[in-house]
Amino acid sequence: MELIKHECGVAMIRLLKPLNYYKEKYGTPFYGLNKLYLIMEKEHNRGQEAAGIGCVKLDVLPGNEYIFRQRAQGADAITKVFDAVYKEIAQESQRTGRSLEDPDYKDVPYLGNVYMGHLRYSTTGRSGLNYTHPFMRRNNWSSRNMLLCGNFNMTNVDEIFDSIVSTGQHPRLYADTFLLLEQLGHALDRENERLYALHKDSGLSYLELAESIARDLDVSKILRRCSPMWDGGYVICGIVGNGDMWAMRDPNGIRPAFYYKDEEIVVVASERPVIQTAFNLQTEDVEELEPGCALVVDRDGTVDIERILPAKSNSRCSFERIYFSRGSDKDIYNERKTLGRYLVDPVLDAVDNDIDKTVFSFIPNTAEVAFYGLVEGIENNLIGQKIKEIQQLSAAGALTDENISEVLHRRVRKEKVAIKDIKLRTFISEGSTRDDLAAHVYDITYGSINRGDNLVVIDDSIVRGTTLRQSIIRILDRLNPSKLIIVSSSPQVRYPDCYGIDMSRMGEFIAFRAAMSLLEERGMHDVIDSVYRRCKDQESLPKEEIRNYVKDIYKNFSDEEISDKIAEMLTPDTVRAKVKIVFQTVENLHKAIPHHPGDWYFTGDYPTPGGNRLVNKAFINYYEGRVKSRD
Template sequence: MSDAIKHECGLAYIRLLKPFTYYRQKYGSSFYALNKLYLLMEKQHNRGQDGAGVATVKLNTEPGYQFMHRMRLNGAGAIARIFQDIHGQVAELETAHPEISNHPGLLKGYLPFMGEVLLGHLRYGTQGKNDVNFCHPFIKSDINPTRNLMMAGNFNLVNTEDILSKVQPDITTPAGSDLGAMIETIHHFLKKEDAKNPAALDVENILRESTSLFDGGYVCSGLIGNGDSFVMRDPNGIRPAFFYKNDEVVVVASERPAIMTTFNVSIEDVHELKPGHAIIVDASGNFRHTEILAPRAYTACSFERIYFSRGSDADIYKERMQLGRNLAGSVLRKLNNDLKNTIVSFIPNTAETAFYGLIKGLEDYLKDIKLQRILTKGAEMTPEEMSELISRRVRIEKLAIKDVKMRTFITEDASRDEMVQHVYDITYGTVQKGVDTLVVIDDSIVRGTTLRQSIIKMLDRLGPKKIIIVSSAPQIRYPDCYGIDMSKMGDFIAFQAAIGLLKDTGMEHVIQDTYDACKAAQQNGTLHQENFVKAIYASFTDEEISHKIASMLKDSQVHADVEIIYQTLEGLHDACPHNKGDWYFTGNYPTQGGNRVSNRAFINYIEKTTSRGY
């Protein structure tokens, strides 16, 4: 994605089902669980680089000994720094007691993170708060061991104020945090349940009562002081979660390939956590995958398939390939089928798989042309004509290269803009000036800032006749509120284009009418019932908006014609048939809280407020 956006976090959960001595004897290491947690987190590092945290619970500790431990760090390289710290603790202990690694029971007593239940988290700060205090896991402490709770998750809630007003907790976690509201709520019902039956917590009931209040997309995990633990997914399955279980371990992660690689298991061994379900493992190691809330329409986030999840997942690789292939027809129409004078490339590297799919689609067209030509002319073709026909290929070049991160030390706007242009560099000598058309595929176009300020200007320096930017995602029109940091309406180039078209066509009253509808709904408490912002786009076709976007992205200094091709919704659903969450493209939110966020974001845009819509 050329426009970098922050997105949902990553989760890693491990529950050992055997004593530490078992793993020492079978795998030759007392640190089996810690090693696996590190791998799980590193294999998901794409999901969060603002910070990381780990937590453990030790089972069957003597009264008076600490049984819950946590470490959090913010900033780049947080995963490595956390585990370097843990390794340092191990090295110090082994220096003092060289044989202690052969005695897992003793290690458990000395090392804070030698626990049977482990939780890891990778954070992207969707709220823009990268202070270490906002890094997961959070802790709710209590003098009663059973009432201690640590939690981490991958989510956004859109009704935190409503939740907290209903449970009225004794708030000790960071204010303004979604996880703060979540852990306060679950802890509230944990205390109620413990008061009823301290000998055996009903974790299912705790989750059922608390999560029924949540509006959002979430996968959350909790470690309870008595040794019980859980991972739960929202009823729409918006955020991803996968699990693996054998007689040695229970594992949950946000990414399926992370589990497959870390534990060397096949794709058939890893299962999806069902929407509205929770994995619960009690203090004795009993496992349940049980329904907590009735599943709703399955609207898993399609952006996971387009961009966010690791492309090493077998299904995601195929889907991204198909996203590119589905664009081939639109590209050929823009080119008038002239592939001879066309160069195809991709930017950034995460668009590479979709690029391969686009190439395959274009090659299919060339194969049909070759077959038709042979069938038509047959033996009449000269050897030269046959050789020319056989040698036809889609022209592929590495046109743009992401350069080192450019930093601007001069404050004048002109100087800063000049530096921004050089975020990408180009490969010279690849283009026939004034003849070739460049087709460059991107994952998606959010704000268009990098395209306008850098990429298109740099490509234009090669002297092409035309530049066609192709997005493997449809037009992003609405804010996300379920884990991706796309919350400000005015940031979206598609929204800017629609507003521009309304003004160009003398329909500015639609902007005012939409604002009035939003404000009226806000006043009477019905902001959640309808997404009024859809009216902004209703008068224009996708092609009209794309054409307007192209004119906005073309700087006055650019000589080549510029056109934009977006994925269609039909193409998206064909390529990604199982992840049907498309609210950022359609405005069809899976929960009513999404409508409220969209309408608030529009109000903020009109009133020039920079805060989020939730």
């Protein structure tokens, strides 16, 4: 019901045939560029702040541009980027007087062999065109140029920064993307120097020597040199000016990456269904890039999957499956339905098993698939009830047509009770006026339930609870339900993310605020102070030695106690219905999504040492900020 800010999306395309091949087969030399646009639009859900693309042309003569980049900001950034690209192409065609039907495309900008695209949502608080991917490193030797983009967040930026500075470099900015560009760029220089030393005594001319370096460059050596230091969730993509391309995934598999390759093309994207849609493929045609591996395409078109780092514990992100990724993926669709089915028992308990007096619905649209699973489970339960009722009628000798018809006509009542009408510009108001406007973000369907009915509404997640309190619960109460049950298909979000999703501050989580409130109500302030002291005591330790002591905030309460407190905190005083909130259990989450066990949002079990450091830091910031606000 409330927007969780997305992570980034990446896309890469390598054309393995000459451009004329695509002109003859598909009717356009812009085949690669058009496919990049389609993939980026299909991934638009992953980033709405900015977008950028990069392109490298192969076999370009000196004096001609071979690396291109275009970036833009805003929700319509993709359109801006491609409008600018095609405008530049048209202007160049007019300048040279050369038709785009001409088979020689070497002078046409953005008409190249290697492409990358990026959709950005900032998780660092830093915005602006300077922070929009792809980043570019320029050099007068083609094999020292680089384009870089990624879906990542590093937890140990300080260590990477210190490492770069120790080599004598002077980074311009303290941000993970800039630092990775400098780190990888330095390793690229070392690889060039290694090859120069290898070939310098072979009698080659300088031009031949440069070509030998560009030919023999080994991207995997660069990645093996840099990546052991990286702590975080990442898919990092790069193109070297010589035409080498790579995409590497973190060894825990936290961030997703998929690829497809045939004799014509190699494609990488953050989500499987976007590749399927763009190239009309079946699920089994698209492969997952395994954790710790890199897909590397050499400038000659050779495609390899390289093991760069040993795979670590499987920590593929479960929130990807619940919320972020497109529900059109075959497996994700089934997993979300299963999440809904696992909520049947607690939902029936919440309505005292009174199916006849209960209406089921969902908000927002991303919860629709879980809603289908919940309703299917409720319908199966109702079938069981009908069987028992018919058996009882038969045993009593009352098995009449009328009685059978009455039993068979019992239905699970499903309604569209709320509709998101318009995104009101609530920033123009303050205080209670702002809250009043927020309460009208959704419209209810009047008459969709009867007075006194129970109303069950499923959501995919409840993180901050702001929209629930300011809008959803208030407007649903206008339908006059006896009970209002808000259901989350995910467990309680208790801990911040540090791997690329904008959930980083402890005080934002309603589950955390509920646990803190319970501790204070029960006079357990010593628990809060103890957690703070232990977090502070670890600040100077290496990240590998740090423990997540924030877990102790929740140890004294059951999941249901925290859920009930959340319901109390999110229910406005004016609401007449009895409000209950039901969360998915962590155990059932893992049953529903068995191959993506990354659950640090819910359990605090971070897959990398940097996660424990950052969660403790988040609590320290919360505690000290609260103390300061009282002073």
